[in-house]
Amino acid sequence: MREVAVIGVGQSMFGKLPEKSVAELGAEAVSAALTDAGISPRDIQVAYASRLYNVWCTAQDILKEVGIRNIEMVNVENTCAGGSTAFRGIWKEIADGHYDIGIAVGVESMTTSPIAGKLIPPEKNDLDGHLGMTMPAMFAMVARRQMEEQGATPEDFAQISVKNHRHACLNPYAQYKKEFTVEEVLNSRMICEPITLLMCCPNTDGAAAAILCSKDIAKKYTTKPIRVIASTLLSGDYKEFQKDITASPLLGKISNMAYEMAGCGPEDIDLVEMHDAFANEEMLRYEDLGLCKRGEGVGLIRSGATEIGGKIPVNPSGGLLSLGHPLSASGIRTICEIVLHLRNQAGARQTPNAKVGLAHMHGGVVARMEHGIVAGIHILAR
Amino acid sequence: MAEVVPVREGTFAEDAKGAKLLGSKCRSCGQLFFPQAKFCFNCFGKSMDEVVLSRRGKLYSYTIGHMPSTHFQPPYAVGFIDMPEGIRVFAPLKMTEDKPFKVGMDMEVVIEELWQENDKKVIGYKFRPV
Numbered sequence: 019m020r021e022v023a024v025i026g027v028g029q030s031m032f033g034k035l036p037e038k039s040v041a042e043l044g045a046e047a048v049s050a051a052l053t054d055a056g057i058s059p060r061d062i063q064v065a066y067a068s069r070l071y072n073v074w075c076t077a078q079d080i081l082k083e084v085g086i087r088n089i090e091m092v093n094v095e096n097t098c099a100g101g102s103t104a105f106r107g108i109w110k111e112i113a114d115g116h117y118d119i120g121i122a123v124g125v126e127s128m129t130t131s132p133i134a135g136k137l138i139p140p141e142k143n144d145l146d147g148h149l150g151m152t153m154p155a156m157f158a159m160v161a162r163r164q165m166e167e168q169g170a171t172p173e174d175f176a177q178i179s180v181k182n183h184r185h186a187c188l189n190p191y192a193q194y195k196k197e198f199t200v201e202e203v204l205n206s207r208m209i210c211e212p213i214t215l216l217m218c219c220p221n222t223d224g225a226a227a228a229i230l231c232s233k234d235i236a237k238k239y240t241t242k243p244i245r246v247i248a249s250t251l252l253s254g255d256y257k258e259f260q261k262d263i264t265a266s267p268l269l270g271k272i273s274n275m276a277y278e279m280a281g282c283g284p285e286d287i288d289l290v291e292m293h294d295a296f297a298n299e300e301m302l303r304y305e306d307l308g309l310c311k312r313g314e315g316v317g318l319i320r321s322g323a324t325e326i327g328g329k330i331p332v333n334p335s336g337g338l339l340s341l342g343h344p345l346s347a348s349g350i351r352t353i354c355e356i357v358l359h360l361r362n363q364a365g366a367r368q369t370p371n372a373k374v375g376l377a378h379m380h381g382g383v384v385a386r387m388e389h390g391i392v393a394g395i396h397i398l399a400r
Numbered sequence: 401m402a403e404v405v406p407v408r409e410g411t412f413a414e415d416a417k418g419a420k421l422l423g424s425k426c427r428s429c430g431q432l433f434f435p436q437a438k439f440c441f442n443c444f445g446k447s448m449d450e451v452v453l454s455r456r457g458k459l460y461s462y463t464i465g466h467m468p469s470t471h472f473q474p475p476y477a478v479g480f481i482d483m484p485e486g487i488r489v490f491a492p493l494k495m496t497e498d499k500p501f502k503v504g505m506d507m508e509v510v511i512e513e514l515w516q517e518n519d520k521k522v523i524g525y526k527f528r529p530v
Binding site for chain 1: 407431433437441442460461462463464466467469476479487488490503514
């Protein structure tokens with residue numbers, strides 16, 4: 019298996035942009051990544067694209083905008099982990115020696131999708147979904163257990179939203195660049211007790227892209243190749259086998275796989291970008307990813323360690339909560355953010371002397387299965 | 401009179417004593433499932449027996465929704481109930497005036513109309529504080 023490096027990253031503006039087509043959003047990200055890598059569209063040998071809503075030749079539609087055609091193109095869907103899946107697809111193509119250089123792009127136009135401004139409706143066969151298990155309801159029930167078992171408070175959840183909104187103010191691509199206080203988060207509209215509106219990620223349009231190549235040829239293009247030291251993607255189990263809803267069985271497995279592949283442990287990670295669709299989810303993932311022990315997520319947020327400038331910054335981009343969450347773009351966008359930090363190009367958000375970063379993405383509801391049925395973890399190093 | 405249809409066939413029944421939920425149990429390894437499973441997700445055994453779950457369980461978690469879901473207008477309550485058989489059931493909850501929800505409280509199953517759809521009454525299970 020060959021070593022693979024990221025040589026170019028790019029993203030579009032994130033926000034409510036219904037006037038922009040998926041091709042336009044995607045092309046913004048792809049053009050930015052091509053410019054960042056300093057390569058010609060002619061050099062791209064393979065492309066993977068991910069999109070959840072109205073899937074139809076997304077790669078071909080986007081890449082025609084920059085002149086890329088006549089190459090192998092693959093379109094994938096894997097809910098929120100779609101971007102991670104596309105990135106891993108390109109990683110495999112290059113690691114396995116099929117191609118030397120390729121592009122992964124994730125895109126979503128949420129404001130023009132059938133779920134714009136609505137909760138994601140349940141599938142016909144999803145009994146629990148029809149009985150009222152919406153995404154916020156599920157995370158609210160998890161939050162209740164975090165409060166019962168771990169002593170978490172709604173103020174702690176609000177603090178995560180406050181932190182990520184503060185981070186987003188430093189990110190020119192963010193949907194919401196506005197600071198909030200804990201009180202403002204708690205007093206925003208109640209969605210599912212104790213989850214309020216400002217603890218939920220918004221509807222977002224946007225795209226992100228990454229260009230990968232074999233490590234051997236990376237030096238032709240850049241003096242700062244970022245190595246992909248772990249690429250993992252995994253699906254979860256039947257719900258009967260999850261005893262504790264505050265711990266994801268899937269993430270327990272995949273994070274071990276990722277750390278083993280990378281040859282490092284959570285203590286070696288300098289920053290994390292993760293799926294924080296709901297504020298309390300970030301606290302869960304601190305534990306699932308091993309950033310702290312079980313039950314210590316509350317202490318980690320209270321300590322300030324996960325803020326920019328802290329010991330282990332989490333979501334310095336602003337996260338899904340305030341940078342925004344175009345579903346299939348987020349899995350690549352998180353990797354873009356990690357790459358910027360590892361190159362020391364993250365501006366005011368920079369994690370000092372970052373050497374290793376972890377990008378996590380997670381999602382999907384399937385009847386009978388554990389909540390959050392698919393996850394991707396990538397670990398990158400400079 | 402509107403036709404009455406169950407939210408899902410084979411998930412519940414009613415007898416003289418009241419409502420009951422129907423799960424299934426693997427004849428080989430004993431793993432329980434709710435709703436019933438066609439085969440055992442644990443050991444892949446194909447012989448499954450229907451089991452009647454207890455009428456009462458304990459509230460594991462809950463929330464009160466303030467945004468409409470597919471079939472419910474706010475405020476509505478949903479939660480997980482841990483059954484004595486060792487299985488967790490997700491269900492709509494009935495809100496009462498005098499018994500606010502609390503993790504660990506005793507809950508009992510009831511069968512009632514959940515919503516109406518295409519001139520049909522959809523009935524199913526809910527849990528209420530004992």
